[in-house]
Amino acid sequence: MEQINDMIPVTPSPFPRIVVLGGGFAGISLVKKLKGSRVQIVLFDRNNYHTFQPLLYQVATAGLEPDSIADPLRKQLEPVKNFYFRMGEVFAVDPNQKLIRTEIGTMSYDYLVIATGSKTNYFGNESVMQNAFPLKQIPQALDLRSHILQNFEAATITRDPIELESRMNILIVGGGPTGVEVAGALGELKKNILPNDYPELEFEKMKIVLLEGSDRLLNGMSEHSGEKALQYLKKFDVDIQLKTLVTGYDGHVATLNNDTSIRSHTLIWAAGVQGNYPDGLPEEAQQGGRLIVDGYNRVKGCEDVYAIGDVASMQTEDFPRGHPMLAPVAIQQGRHFARNFKKMLKGGEMEPFSYHDKGSMATIGRNKAVVDWGKLQFGGFIAWMIWMFVHLISIIGFRNRLIVFSNWVWNYFTYDKGTRLIIRKFIPKNKLKTEETV
Amino acid sequence: MEQINDMIPVTPSPFPRIVVLGGGFAGISLVKKLKGSRVQIVLFDRNNYHTFQPLLYQVATAGLEPDSIADPLRKQLEPVKNFYFRMGEVFAVDPNQKLIRTEIGTMSYDYLVIATGSKTNYFGNESVMQNAFPLKQIPQALDLRSHILQNFEAATITRDPIELESRMNILIVGGGPTGVEVAGALGELKKNILPNDYPELEFEKMKIVLLEGSDRLLNGMSEHSGEKALQYLKKFDVDIQLKTLVTGYDGHVATLNNDTSIRSHTLIWAAGVQGNYPDGLPEEAQQGGRLIVDGYNRVKGCEDVYAIGDVASMQTEDFPRGHPMLAPVAIQQGRHFARNFKKMLKGGEMEPFSYHDKGSMATIGRNKAVVDWGKLQFGGFIAWMIWMFVHLISIIGFRNRLIVFSNWVWNYFTYDKGTRLIIRKFIPKNKLKTEETV
Numbered sequence: 001m002e003q004i005n006d007m008i009p010v011t012p013s014p015f016p017r018i019v020v021l022g023g024g025f026a027g028i029s030l031v032k033k034l035k036g037s038r039v040q041i042v043l044f045d046r047n048n049y050h051t052f053q054p055l056l057y058q059v060a061t062a063g064l065e066p067d068s069i070a071d072p073l074r075k076q077l078e079p080v081k082n083f084y085f086r087m088g089e090v091f092a093v094d095p096n097q098k099l100i101r102t103e104i105g106t107m108s109y110d111y112l113v114i115a116t117g118s119k120t121n122y123f124g125n126e127s128v129m130q131n132a133f134p135l136k137q138i139p140q141a142l143d144l145r146s147h148i149l150q151n152f153e154a155a156t157i158t159r160d161p162i163e164l165e166s167r168m169n170i171l172i173v174g175g176g177p178t179g180v181e182v183a184g185a186l187g188e189l190k191k192n193i194l195p196n197d198y199p200e201l202e203f204e205k206m207k208i209v210l211l212e213g214s215d216r217l218l219n220g221m222s223e224h225s226g227e228k229a230l231q232y233l234k235k236f237d238v239d240i241q242l243k244t245l246v247t248g249y250d251g252h253v254a255t256l257n258n259d260t261s262i263r264s265h266t267l268i269w270a271a272g273v274q275g276n277y278p279d280g281l282p283e284e285a286q287q288g289g290r291l292i293v294d295g296y297n298r299v300k301g302c303e304d305v306y307a308i309g310d311v312a313s314m315q316t317e318d319f320p321r322g323h324p325m326l327a328p329v330a331i332q333q334g335r336h337f338a339r340n341f342k343k344m345l346k347g348g349e350m351e352p353f354s355y356h357d358k359g360s361m362a363t364i365g366r367n368k369a370v371v372d373w374g375k376l377q378f379g380g381f382i383a384w385m386i387w388m389f390v391h392l393i394s395i396i397g398f399r400n401r402l403i404v405f406s407n408w409v410w411n412y413f414t415y416d417k418g419t420r421l422i423i424r425k426f427i428p429k430n431k432l433k434t435e436e437t438v
Numbered sequence: 439m440e441q442i443n444d445m446i447p448v449t450p451s452p453f454p455r456i457v458v459l460g461g462g463f464a465g466i467s468l469v470k471k472l473k474g475s476r477v478q479i480v481l482f483d484r485n486n487y488h489t490f491q492p493l494l495y496q497v498a499t500a501g502l503e504p505d506s507i508a509d510p511l512r513k514q515l516e517p518v519k520n521f522y523f524r525m526g527e528v529f530a531v532d533p534n535q536k537l538i539r540t541e542i543g544t545m546s547y548d549y550l551v552i553a554t555g556s557k558t559n560y561f562g563n564e565s566v567m568q569n570a571f572p573l574k575q576i577p578q579a580l581d582l583r584s585h586i587l588q589n590f591e592a593a594t595i596t597r598d599p600i601e602l603e604s605r606m607n608i609l610i611v612g613g614g615p616t617g618v619e620v621a622g623a624l625g626e627l628k629k630n631i632l633p634n635d636y637p638e639l640e641f642e643k644m645k646i647v648l649l650e651g652s653d654r655l656l657n658g659m660s661e662h663s664g665e666k667a668l669q670y671l672k673k674f675d676v677d678i679q680l681k682t683l684v685t686g687y688d689g690h691v692a693t694l695n696n697d698t699s700i701r702s703h704t705l706i707w708a709a710g711v712q713g714n715y716p717d718g719l720p721e722e723a724q725q726g727g728r729l730i731v732d733g734y735n736r737v738k739g740c741e742d743v744y745a746i747g748d749v750a751s752m753q754t755e756d757f758p759r760g761h762p763m764l765a766p767v768a769i770q771q772g773r774h775f776a777r778n779f780k781k782m783l784k785g786g787e788m789e790p791f792s793y794h795d796k797g798s799m800a801t802i803g804r805n806k807a808v809v810d811w812g813k814l815q816f817g818g819f820i821a822w823m824i825w826m827f828v829h830l831i832s833i834i835g836f837r838n839r840l841i842v843f844s845n846w847v848w849n850y851f852t853y854d855k856g857t858r859l860i861i862r863k864f865i866p867k868n869k870l871k872t873e874e875t876v
Contacts, residue, residue, distance in 0.1 A: 008595050011638065048587060049859045065505040065841075072858045074635040084638070087860075103594055139862055149486060153525045157446050157542055197512040199520070200449065399848050403503075406844055410522045410837050420510040421487045422525075424577055424862070 006105040010084045013040040016110035018099060018341070021090050021278070023050050023073045025327045026079040026309025029334030035080045037342055040110075044102060046089040048073055051138055052395050054327065055404070057178060059141040060268075061185035062149075062193075065156045066138050068404050071397045090116070092280040095302045100278070111304045113337070114277055114291065116326055118310040119213075121272035121289070128173075130429070131251040132269035135178060144268065145419075147426040151265050156200050162263065166252050169264040170207040171220035174271035175212030175247050176219065177362040180229050182268055183210045184364035187236025192415045209262055210240045211246060213271070218370070220324060222361050225370035232364040242406045246271075250430065273325060287313060292321060295352030297337050308333040314353060323355055327394075332356060366412070383408035443615075444543040444545040451478040454548035456779070457549045459528050459716070459797065461488050461511045463765045464747025465553035466834075467772025473518045473779055481546075484527040486511055489576055490833050492765065495840070498706075499577040499623035499857045500587075500631075504576050506842050509835045530718040531706060533740045538716070548743045551775070552715055553755065556748040556763055559710035559727070568867070569689040570584060570707035573616060574826075582706065583857075585864040589703050594638050604690050606644040607702040611684050612709035613650030614657065615800040618667050620706055621648045622802035625674025629743060630853045647677045649684060651709070656808070658762060659798050663808035664871055666817035670802040670852070689866065711763060725751060728760060733790030735775050746771040752791060761793055765832075770794060801825045804850070 010017075018037045019026050023045035034041055049070040058064040074085050088104035099108050107182040120134035133144045148170065155167040172183050186208050195203045210217075210233065217233075217240070218226040233240060245257040246267070255261045269299045274289030282301035285291050290313035297312060309330035313322030323329045333353060340350040359373040361383065369384040373376070388408065395401055411417050448455075453476045458465050461483035472479055487508040496502040499589040512523050526542035537546050545607045558572035571582045586608065588723035593605040610621050624646050631706060633641045648671065648772075652747040655671075656676070657665040671678060683695040684705070712727030720739035723729050730738040737743045747768035751760030761767045771791060799821065801807040809815070826846065833839055849855050 009597060047860065048591065049861075065503045066861055067503040067505075067857045067859055070859050070861070072635070075854075075858065078634055084594075086595065150525075153486065155525065156522075159447060181862065182580070195512070196516055219665060330753070398774075399852075399854070402844060402848065403841065410840070414837075416513075416837070419505045421508050422485065423487075423503055423580070425505055 003095055004099070004106050004197040006042065008086060008102070008105040008107045010040070010042060010086075010107075013082065015039050015082065016345075017108070018111040018113065019044065019107060019109040019308065020115060021045075022115035022117055022309075022311075023047070024053075024115060024117045024309060026117070026330035027113075027333045028073070028076065030113060030115065030308065030338050031080055031083065033335050033338030034341070037232055037344070039111075040084070042084045042086060042107065043073065043077070044086050044088060044090050044100070045073060046087070048085070049088050050076060050396060051415060053136070054391060054402070055395070056135055056141050057136070057182045057185060059138065060135060060144040060148075061182065061412060062145055062420045063185060064404060064407055065419055066142055068400055068407065069395065070138060071400060076396060090278045092278050093305070094280055095282070095305055098304065101280075109304075111236070111341070112306065113297075114299065114305065114307040115309050115334070116276050116278070116310055116311050117328075117330075118273040119276040120269060122269065122273040122388065123272060125246070125248070125413060127248045127250060128246060128267070128269060131249050132173070134269050135182065136273070142424065143426045144266075146422045148266060148382070148423060149420060149422050150426060152194065152198055152201070153422075156198060165205065166263040166265050168201065168203075170206075170208050170266045171254055171262055172208070172210045172268045174269065175210060175214070175217040175240075175242070176270060177360075178270040179210060179212070179268075180217055180233065180362050180364060181232055182270060182377070183208060183238045184236055184368070187233065187238050188365045189237060189286050189417070193417055193420070198422065204438060207239055207264075208237065209241060209264075210257070211241050211244045213243065213245050215242050217242075218362060221362065221370065222372045222377045224377040225362070225372055225379065228370045229362060231366055232368040232370075232379070235329045235368075236365055237306075250396040252373040277307070277311050281305075287399050288321075296350045297333060297353065306337060315352075319355070326360070328358055329355055349381070353414065361387050361390065442537070442544050443502070444729070445450050446524060446540070446543040446545045448478070448480060448545075450522075451520065453477050453520065454783075455480060456549040456551065457545060457547040457548070458551045458553060459483075459538070460553040460555055460747075460749075461485070461523075462491075462553060462555045462747060462768065464768035464772040465551075466511070466514065466774050467769045468551060468553065468746065469515055469518055469521065471773050471776030474780070475783065476520070477549075477783070478520050479518065480522045480524060480545065481511065481515070482524050482526060482528050482538075483511060484525070485575075486523070486525050488514060488834060490838070491574070492829060493833070494573055494576070494579050495620045495623060497576065498573060498582040498586075499620065499627060500583055500858045501623060501849055502845055504580055504843060505847065506838055507833065508576060508710050509838060511639065514834060528716045530716050532718055533720070533743055536742070539718075547742075549779070550744065551735075552737070552745040552749055553747050554714050554716070554749050554766075555768075556711040557714040558707060559712040560707065561710060562670070563684070563686070565686045565688060566684060566705070566749060569687050570611070570705045572707050573620065574711070576625060580862065581864045582704075583861045584862060586704060587858060587860050588864060590632065590636055590639070591860075594636060603643065604701040604703050606639065606641075607700065608644075608646050608704045608706070609692055609700055609702040610646070610648045610706045610708060612707065613648060613652070613655040613678075613680070614708060614802055615798075617648060617650070617706075617708040618655055618671065618800050618802060620708060621646060621671055621676045622806070623676055625671065626803045627675050627855070629674060631855055631858070633856065645677055645700075645702075646675065647679060647702075649679050649682045649694070651681065651683050653680050655680075656800060659800070659808065660810045660815045662815040663800070663810055663817065666808045667802055670806040670817070673806075674803055685787070711748070713751070715745070715749050719743075726759075734788045735771060735791065745777060754792075757793070763808075766796055767793055767863055799828065803814065 310325040363369040369387040560567040748763040796809040807825040
């Protein structure tokens with residue numbers, strides 16, 4: 001057995017150690033439910049905070065402050081005793097030696113839970129990956145906010161009509177909930193806010209284009225909701241192009257599969273995600289970017305290794321390709337696995353996971369949302385109120401709830417969004433030099 | 439006359455053009471008061487927002503969100519017609535050709551107002567400049583917040599007692615209002631918040647040291663207030679060393695002029711500021727880092743060039759070395775100059791500026807502040823309430839007032855601070871590589 005010199009210290013404990021990778025919805029739901037168990041819990045995350053991803057698009061579109069949708073993991077999990085947080089990216093798992101390797105050192109585990117979520121999927125398109133804006137993390141949302149505002153500042157001083165067009169246009173790829181919500185929020189900015197900020201610019205010239213590969217929006221929801229979302233977005237003057245794919249993007253012009261092109265300095269990529277997990281797991285467990293787990297979240301071909309949330313592909317009769325990569329699945333799997341794990345520790349029988357679908361929803365903008373509740377499908381103001389209520393009660397931390405609510409009330413009644421700030425200028429990767437602090 | 443190819447475009451106007459450099463207290467006070475004048479106003483700032491500097495230390499110490507103390511300049515100055523904002527750093531002034539040169543191009547002016555404020559003064563100490571944390575801008579406050587939290591994360595995994603000490607200690611240099619306020623806020627964090635977040639660390643070992651070169655704190659205020667501040671800070675367990683200067687700092691150890699040294703990964707430099715102005719101004723106008731102006735804010739040796747706020751040194755009988763570099767002076771000079779300028783445009787007589795001192799104050803922490811109102815000097819809870827009230831009504835934008843107030847109420851009753859987030863990791867300048875987005 002190799003000698004390990006870089007063991008990450010934690011206080012010794014007589015209890016077995018469960019290491020959890022990732023402080024997303026799945027990871028924190030699990031840790032909270034393990035409160036009071038006779039285990040030592042160590043949570044790893046590359047950030048010291050949990051991100052409330054469903055509202056990330058509001059940070060990108062100047063509706064919310066970044067801190068409002070983030071909550072410090074240490075604070076949130078303070079009530080759990082025997083809990084240790086370690087900030088650092090996890091590179092690899094060694095299931096034979098029961099070790100993980102991270103940027104801050106190595107750690108052994110008795111039980112390992114992989115809850116590392118998902119990352120942006122560019123489907124191998126290198127030029128898009130280099131130049132598009134993803135929307136999965138808070139710094140990315142801030143980069144996008146800065147970039148959009150910087151483009152309008154640049155638009156006020158350009159004399160080149162082609163540059164002007166490209167700076168003002170915004171292209172969104174992907175007609176799922178993120179794409180639809182971003183497009184709606186940008187439509188609101190264009191309608192109510194930007195013309196006041198930039199009276200010199202003609203906003204009739206600004207195009208917001210939403211591209212979707214299939215023949216409808218919101219594929220995960222009902223046809224009714226997809227159709228409603230399309231109508232609402234048109235009211236916000238969003239140009240929707242269905243059955244259209246991006247084939248390349250150089251940062252200024254996007255080429256499409258219908259042989260046309262669109263000029264835009266901003267391409268927001270909301271077209272897909274894939275599982276995100278460390279190296280070292282067996283071949284047989286990896287399929288389509290996710291980890292195959294059985295009904296008890298056990299990763300195929302490993303012992304004492306589990307996966308929950310987006311990264312886990314639990315293939316059942318109802319979900320032959322795994323459950324959808326959604327927050328409710330992650331939360332339910334985190335809680336269910338905690339119960340199973342506690343039973344197992346006591347020598348009891350585990351129970352297979354079954355997903356309780358509570359419906360889905362998406363907001364398009366002011367007074368406009370769509371909701372699917374089983375056979376019930378509706379849109380409009382009531383849907384919008386429900387969307388706001390559900391998101392407010394889901395966001396973690398009472399303080400965040402208060403601040404998000406205050407902001408929404410403010411934005412609603414003033415037709416204003418307070419955070420049109422370029423706190424750190426966005427510098428494209430290819431222009432970043434050694435000395436620059438961004 | 440040279441040919442200029444990079445003129446920044448603005449809509450042509452029949453009115454004379456006044457160019458204002460800097461959207462700080464002086465600049466925005468001036469622009470607001472020029473509302474309705476028959477001039478074209480162009481404001482330059484390197485940021486698209488105004489920073490409410492008096493609360494910057496609360497962003498650095500996790501009490502407030504960065505967006506709460508910033509307000510977009512375009513939004514704020516929307517009511518002023520004939521107003522243009524241009525984002526870009528101004529490098530130089532050419533008073534002969536009546537031009538300014540900026541990172542986004544060149545612009546001509548009829549009247550120029552320099553309101554570029556002040557920057558950190560390291561008094562030529564190169565090692566301090568390289569490694570200390572200044573506190574003049576929002577990104578600096580965010581860097582400091584991240585750095586302090588990263589140090590505590592690193593402290594939980596180090597086995598080296600010297601590193602542990604250095605990571606936990608914080609050194610503040612400068613016993614003026616900023617130094618005192620930062621020290622107090624850090625004392626509160628140490629007492630009420632950090633021990634909950636990091637139960638593994640022994641906070642008795644954490645030292646917060648405040649160094650001041652003179653023999654008292656708050657030199658700009660009364661002796662009574664300086665003495666009170668000292669007592670309050672001691673209650674927050676801040677170690678105060680008077681008559682002490684830093685001679686060098688390598689990022690881990692600070693050497694002092696009394697031949698001792700202090701280990702700390704964090705040195706906050708609040709020991710001095712100096713005027714900050716572009717190149718190209720006459721020698722005779724520059725003195726001690728500021729620009730000499732007469733009683734009408736006219737820069738010495740220039741025509742149609744004015745300076746207001748921190749950057750201006752108006753030497754009067756009461757203020758033989760210029761007015762103090764404070765927000766109230768900047769605001770009053772901005773407003774006064776606007777009145778003078780409007781009179782001048784109409785061919786009237788200008789009036790010399792006279793400063794109306796409304797007193798000064800500083801907060802030390804929970805329930806503790808000091809106030810000087812002329813001969814009246816007092817501290818404690820009442821002073822603290824006054825401090826909060828004055829800062830709340832001074833902060834620009836009703837939305838910001840609401841959010842700051844909500845945060846304060848929350849922090850006060852919960853003994854919590856919500857924003858202990860490392861949104862963008864701080865990477866020291868010497869470790870920044872090409873590819874890293876910070």
